[in-house]
Amino acid sequence: GDSVTQMEGPVTLSEEAFLTINCTYTATGYPSLFWYVQYPGEGLQLLLKATKADDKGSNKGFEATYRKETTSFHLEKGSVQVSDSAVYFCALLLTGNQFYFGTGTSLTVIP
Amino acid sequence: SAVISQKPSRDICQRGTSLTIQCQVDSQVTMMFWYRQQPGQSLTLIATANQGSEATYESGFVIDKFPISRPNLTFSTLTVSNMSPEDSSIYLCSVELRDYEQYFGPGTRLTVT
Numbered sequence: 001g002d003s004v005t006q007m008e009g010p011v012t013l014s015e016e017a018f019l020t021i022n023c024t025y026t027a028t029g030y031p032s033l034f035w036y037v038q039y040p041g042e043g044l045q046l047l048l049k050a051t052k053a054d055d056k057g058s059n060k061g062f063e064a065t066y067r068k069e070t071t072s073f074h075l076e077k078g079s080v081q082v083s084d085s086a087v088y089f090c091a092l093l094l095t096g097n098q099f100y101f102g103t104g105t106s107l108t109v110i111p
Numbered sequence: 112s113a114v115i116s117q118k119p120s121r122d123i124c125q126r127g128t129s130l131t132i133q134c135q136v137d138s139q140v141t142m143m144f145w146y147r148q149q150p151g152q153s154l155t156l157i158a159t160a161n162q163g164s165e166a167t168y169e170s171g172f173v174i175d176k177f178p179i180s181r182p183n184l185t186f187s188t189l190t191v192s193n194m195s196p197e198d199s200s201i202y203l204c205s206v207e208l209r210d211y212e213q214y215f216g217p218g219t220r221l222t223v224t
Binding site: 034036042043044045046049089098099101102103104 | 115152153154156203205212213214215216217218
């Protein structure tokens with residue numbers, strides 16, 4: 001079935017380190033792919049998205065490229081900040097508005 | 112984007128009771144969704160609520176346990192009925208605005224004792 005597999009956490013990085021959170025998916029059709037972020041005590045916020053193969057979503061220094069050949073949508077940031085500490089969720093959307101979320105990856109950035 | 116509010120933000124309830132969670136959006140939307148996020152886990156879709164029709168429930172969720180109302184295009188409620196400790200979760204509503212983007216409310220943290 002359709003699903004998202006996300007890198008397990010927690011991840012702890014020093015400030016200004018490079019971040020990669022892996023996400024791979026299984027889908028029968030052509031999904032749209034998303035990264036959501038959940039800051040402590042808050043709801044989910046859309047971070048970025050890509051709707052077709054080779055699209056790159058970007059926002060707040062984060063990037064992810066829709067790789068159909070590897071069925072992946074890895075999240076990257078070149079230099080993380082303490083304020084990036086949050087839980088990150090990868091998600092895919094097929095037709096019918098059915099979202100499939102990964103299990104979330106907790107990121108802690110230390111000064 | 113949309114501004115989505117939920118009430119209550121958190122509650123502690125006794126086993127066997129029911130709690131109704133409200134979701135308010137600052138614009139008219141056709142589709143609203145209710146999710147559950149159990150401790151340490153991802154989000155699971157409970158149901159889709161369209162104004163003017165019965166909610167559509169996902170496998171494992173039934174109307175008797177999670178009745179939903181959608182009286183207009185800006186408001187919805189989810190009731191968690193006859194609660195047990197296994198219902199302790201964060202409950203989130205979300206709305207679809209455009210291009211299949213969903214925006215989430217801040218969530219309602221429910222603890223059942």
